[in-house]
Amino acid sequence: MFVRADCHLCGPVLETVGRVCRERGEEWRSIDVDAPPEGMERADLRARYGDYVPVVEVDGVQQAFWHLDESRLRRALG
Numbered sequence: 001m002f003v004r005a006d007c008h009l010c011g012p013v014l015e016t017v018g019r020v021c022r023e024r025g026e027e028w029r030s031i032d033v034d035a036p037p038e039g040m041e042r043a044d045l046r047a048r049y050g051d052y053v054p055v056v057e058v059d060g061v062q063q064a065f066w067h068l069d070e071s072r073l074r075r076a077l078g
Helices: 010-024 042-049 070-077
Strands: 055-058 061-065
Touching: 010 070, 055 070, 061 070
Parallel strands: none
Antiparallel strands: 055 061
């Protein structure tokens, strides 16, 4: 999941992703597009996701941006 600090849309999506992944025993992580972990280029992340956060990907495939359809996430997780 790609997020940004102080994003009003990110909180509810983070909550849903966390809950669904806990229920299914799936690991997940969030990456701040403005402060990515070492090895990820901030400029690349900001250019790709900056206007669309939160962005949810499953196995590299984008499932949602701005808002998350929980049933779509569940289907993507199999």
